[in-house]
Amino acid sequence: MAISDLKLPAGVTAHTFNTPAVLAEALAKTVAGQLNDAITAQGVATLVVSGGRSPVAFFQRLIEQPVDWSKVVVSLADERWVPVEHADSNAGLLKQHLLKGPAAKARFVGLYNVAPTLDAAAEQADRQLAELPPIDVLILGMGDDGHTASLFPASPNLKQALDLDNPRRCWPMLAPTVPHQRLSMSRHLLSTAKHTVLSVQGQAKLNTLTDALAGDDVAALPIRAFLQPTLEIYWCP
Incomplete structure (x- = not known):
């Protein structure tokens, strides 16, 4: 099966x-073209990316593109609740692979906070995200279980985090894998992006997309919430 075999929504x-x-x-x-268009139109561009190892090659190619990074704001769709120095930190991953060289001039708005509890960290991140400019470009990934950002099936706050009418920007989430404690942008905030790309690789991810397109239970496969008009899917075997 290839992605061209899928019957995608209009x-x-x-x-x-x-x-x-x-x-x-x-x-x-x-x-890079979308960021430059946003800079030309409004003087600033906002890029929200996902963590994990899959986007590293994209980050490395992106910083080679001609972009005025001093006019770009970068943030994360989700974060592990670990210090930036931790090997599992998405912010640490960005500092290593994206926010360097010319892209070191970008302003970074992270989600991680030192707080007594995950709930408190999410509340603080929610306040910080109030200062994030409108999202111009959003790059999502997807797990084999259908999660995107850290919107995991069966996570305690999933229903609220997927509620388009709930204006909260960041939610505490629990992943089935270590580290369990996560911070995630809400569907409400993620859905405001002007351009959204879902970048996935491999047959397993294609199978998950096939399952997602075959039903409408968003809680079972949260990626379904983002299979909306204007989404672009980038896939390779």
Whole structure:
């Protein structure tokens, strides 16, 4: 099966690439163009990315593109509740692979906070995100279980975090894998992005997308909440 075999909702487009490297290069060029368009139109551009190892090649290609990073704000769709120095920190990953060289001039708005509890950290992150400019470009990933950002199936706060009418920006979430404690942007905030890309690799992710398109229970497969018009899917085997 290829992604071209899927019956996608109206307005959702899919792009297939032969290798992860080719996907990363194409995505970097597209995103750079969108950031530059936003800078031209409004003087600033906001990029929200996902963590994990899959986006590293994209980050490395993106910082090679001609972008005025001093006019870019970067944030994370989700974060592990660990210090930046921790090996599992998404912020640490960005500092290592994206926010360096010319991109070190970008302003970073993180989600991690030192707080007595995960709930308190999420409340503080919610207040910080109030200062985030409108999101121009959002890059999402997806797990084999259908989660995106840290919107995991069966997480205690999932229903509220997926509620489009709930204006809260950040929620405490629990993942089934270590580290369990996560911070995630809400569907309400993520859905405001002007451009949204879902970047996935491999047959397992394609199978998950197939399942997501076959039903409408958003809580079972949270990625369903983002299979909306204007979404672009970038996939490679």
